[in-house]
Amino acid sequence: MKDEPKWKDPKIGPYAKQPAGEGFGEDPINLGDDNCSPTPSHATEKRTMGRDSAKAAKKKSKFYSGFIIIVGVCFLDERVVIAKYLNFSRRSCAKNDRFQQLACIDEKRFEEMQSHNDSLLSIEQEKIRIMREKHDMEKQEKEKQEDERILAIDLDACTPAQRVYYQALQEESFEKIVARRGQRQGP
Template sequence: MHCWNVMKDEPKWQDPKPRSFPKSGGGENDGIVNLEDDNGIPTGAPEERPIGRDTSKVPKKKENSDASSTSSSEYALRLQDLSLQRIALMQVESVCKKDRFQHLACIDEKRFEEMRSHNQSLLECEQEKIQIMREKHDREKEKEKQEDERILAVDLDACTPSQRTYHSILQEEIMEKMETRRRKRQSP
């Protein structure tokens, strides 16, 4: 009770409109008592609390929840559209990447083929060069052999003394060369 005594004069607990009772004085509403005031609140009923803070928020919350449910459904639809767009974009990007990889693979294959062809032609050139060098060496060897045979075939008795000295030195060198070759063949 002591709480009511303290709070009774506070504005929250006061009636916003004073209650008025109709006067009976002979009119068309004789015998009928208006139990509701202008706000639709019954006047003859016991005192009721005015609409409180939480109760006044209920209609607003209902409106907000309706709006938020429509906005959340719109949000969900928009999110779904964005997801579909993202998936489509990823698929397109995947196809582009695949095409690029195929193109790069084709370029690499061409480069590999060109390098193989180039290396093959270099190998053929080297083989030709070796063959030419062998032939040249064989010709030189044959020439040297013919020259050695010619020098060995010279009749020293028919030569002048200076020619004899010259040819005898050459013949000795040829004989030494032949002896060295023979030793090389015999040793492993």
């Protein structure tokens, strides 16, 4: 068994590693004899490409083809590059126009909202003014009714303490009436 090819040193003999690509498709037959009987020659025998070396060669060819594609892309016709730039520029201008349109729309919306809010504010202020006027009128009406009630009291039917109190209230009521009439007539 020691002479079997499996147990021989791979660095020596027909099973030594060959550089990738060599020996592919070649027949390991010695054609140098005159007898025309094909016999393998261990010294010149080349091994066929194995699975790993075939994969390596295929990977290498893919790398070079990819490299050629990348180099080809780098040297594109400048018209194509210019066309791409112009297309990009047009799209960029279109985007800027659209953003400007949106900005104008937002500005108009903001102005409309501000106008709406201003009108709501003026309406609320008007409501408050009306409510104050109503409150003041009710207050004046109550004061007027109170003054009329105080003036309608018969001082002769009251006790002396009540008479003094109601007499002072009647005098204040007269002063209020005179002041109100003065305000109505104006300066």
